[in-house]
Amino acid sequence: MLQGCIAVFQKILEEQGGGEQKILDEYVPANGTYLIVSKDGTIRVQEEIQLDKKTKEIRKGLHFSELCFMDYHSRLISMNKPIDAKKVIHSDNEWSFWIKKDSLVSGKLTEEIIDGYYDTLLDPVGKKYGKSKEAVRIYRNFEEKNGAVDQEALERCRKWIKDHIFSLEGIDLSKKDYLKIFFEASEEEYIREDQRYILPNIYNNNDYNVEINGEIFGLPDDNLGMNVKKPFLSIKTRKYPAPYLLNEHQVMQQKEFFNYLTNQAAIGRLNIYVDTDQNKIYACGGNEVCEEHINSGYFLRLKKGKETEIPWQDNLSGYKQxxxxxxxxxxxxxxxxxxxxxxxxxxxxxxxxxxxxxxxxxxxxxxxxxxxxxxxxxxxxxxxxxxxxxxxxxxxxxxxxxxxxxxxxxxxxxxxxxxxxxxxxxxxxxxxxxxxxxxxxxxxxxxxxxxxxxxxxDSVGRSACEVMEYVKQKILSEETSYIEEDHDNEYYFAVGQLVAYLISLSKAGDRNQALINPFLNTTSNGALRQRLTQLYTKYNYAISDGSRRVKNLLAMIMAYTPDKPFDVEMFIWGYAANNIVYTKEEKK
Known part of the structure; x- marks a missing residue:
């Protein structure tokens, strides 16, 4: 299912010229204050980005697109894989520095943590990946192809942060959102340093990685947290216990797809329809549906939490509203x-x-x-x-x-x-x-x-309404009239009428639930008759001896024996309808 969705998503990206533009077009950064620091050390851009929780509209500034690109290429895969071991700094490369504003107010952010962040970026093998041979191998392969971290640029960023972060002006630190600082660099530099972090961290656990014909396959980290606390996810009968393995190209495609889903979830589009015939994806609101016809495809229901989850999915075949x-x-x-x-x-x-x-x-x-x-x-x-x-x-x-x-x-x-x-x-x-x-x-x-x-x-509802007219004629009749054989509907309607009339005679303040509940839970006609007799015995003192309508109602009920089990629907219909006993006489 997931691979089918990813295949459609990749075709959409290709139709739009390839790359990540579709993701960036719908990208939703976290709420907060965003700064861009120019190469001369001045703050070139300061903008607030806010997503309205009700309308799902984003408050944007003039540099929103630029900030989206920088933000997208500075995100941690998850908070379980940070650069900063203390999890105070939430970005992944030297060109960006993200913190919650509360970290400044509370004093969580210190120079020691800042140095730890940049030291790890400078020497990730020694500071972060040393215990994992697979992570070291992946990082070394990347370093051979793309070079080491630009130490001069990193130290320049470190110095600016340490000189300014504790004395920034014009920023509302009372809000429980982010302060994100980006340093001017080319798009290629942002992408390269983002990849430097992603590749050793993109798999769930590098211990599950295997090399086949010189290519690394591993367990993706999206929606799957396989570890010693979840042994049930491990397939013990296989040589490789991971549920499935993806190569580097495939896992990057899956990451892109989940990034797209995360954007949709952020703006409340939780119902995702994937059309595998037409290679289209329709993202709909949480209570909305796709209005297009889909011959074959998939449906994904998203859940927004610490990460975007897919708790429910289904196949689509001949879908139409x-x-x-x-x-x-x-x-x-x-x-x-x-x-x-x-x-x-x-x-x-x-x-x-x-x-x-x-x-x-x-x-x-x-x-x-x-x-x-x-x-x-x-x-x-x-x-x-x-x-x-x-x-x-x-x-x-x-x-x-x-x-x-x-x-x-x-x-x-x-x-x-x-x-x-x-x-x-x-x-x-x-x-x-x-x-x-x-x-x-x-x-x-x-x-x-x-x-x-x-x-x-409309025979079903019409016959129910006709029952009321038949019973009404019998109750208002000058002479006693009985229910004909095989007319159980009239009988149960009449019982409802009688119960409503008897309860109306009660002088108790809150009489409804205590008196009607036993009838609603009745399962047989015998029990119904017994409870009806008890109710009549309790309130017959209030019935006038000359009440012809009540006598007619009683007679038609007591003279009839139903064939079908208790029809609670017709009973309720009789109970809730205007009580015929109280109907005004029509002038002749």
Missing amino acids: EMDIPFYFRNFTNTEYTRHPEYAKRFGKIERRNMLKDCINDVVFWNYLNGNLWLEASEVSTVDDKMRCDILRAREAIREWSVTAFGVDQDKRLESVLEPTSLNALKRSVLENQSERIDWQLNFRWSSKAYFSKEED
Whole structure:
């Protein structure tokens, strides 16, 4: 997978003239104050670079491009491979000097540390690589081809830093960001000294390096920290235990690709789509998707931390956001939603997968899904443990359906997780006594059933609404009317109506959860009848003896024996709908 992505990335670089320009065009330096010191020792450039965390816009100065080049060629591979053993100085060559401003304020930066940094650059074999024969060999090979460090230039930079770093003026040291100082040098000099650091450090551990036909192969350091603390990464049955090995050319290509991914992650583009047919890469925001058709390729989900990680990836095959059959979110109940007018805006035709995912996030998961879609299980946080479990249960199927559109029987998988989670959402709304949300979620469930059954009409939701009319006619009838055989939906709707009416007679302050919860957890009709009898016994003192509607409701319930198990959806529909017992008589 990774090599396929890198191959596409390299082709894009070649199409743009080769080199690193694509990376530099989208490069995002760390927040901080940037200085360029000219060869005569004066500060030629002083600029602030700031990335707005909300808008992802970068505050740039006139010399932003120049600073990006210098910055890109002065970065450490990781903080585990510093030039400065104390990890106070974060740059990798004599032309640059990076520190956190806090190091100046707190006194962490000392002349001793400055000397240690430049001494290591001057003699890396003696100061840094001496314990690793492989690192020494790689460095010596580079030195033979490119020469030793320019000692005169290094000492000039060292002197300037020691003379000025503790007395710089016009710099806000209160900010928790970087102070980066660059010295004027040619692009070739920056690239050469950057390579001097990179080549001995680019592999995860030089102990895993092997030489084959005069060429060095090693374990790359990107997204893979293989060491004695992680023996499970070692493949013991092989001569070389490393999972895979790359030569110098390949590992540099992988580094370039991860540098590109790091830039995208820095500006919030966490969804990466790689089209291996068209040789294109689409970088999208964390909650965005690619709108292009991709016949074959890969999807990468990035995570920004100390390093850019790829915690989740998937294949792409025939990817497209357009749904084969539109999803119609219908307002079957014709509710006006006066308290929540925003609910009504969701109704309509949905033709794109990500739009349906956002609808599911809103209706079923109370806007907690999108923020938890990619988090580690331990990091998922919601209103309660039940919703947390529902999100963990459903999110993989939702991701595959909406973000990558890949997998066998996608609709069936989505349906299998939406059925229980949307029902749990309904129960949660009942306990919260949110009548309009209950109605909204019922409309969504009925719309979902119509979509997954591939029916073009609205028979699912329409039949549910017809049930209410049938029950209403029976309750308001002058004579007792019974439910016909095989009409379980009417029965469970009527039970919901009766439970809502009896609970309305309670004079308790917080009556909803304690009284309705036992019914929501019912699994059989026998238990349902038992709890209904208990509730009726408790509140029948408040029922008028002449209440014809209540008698009709009781009679139709007690005279009917359902064939199907407890239908909690129809029960909730009856419970949440306007109570027919309280319906005003229509004037004749």
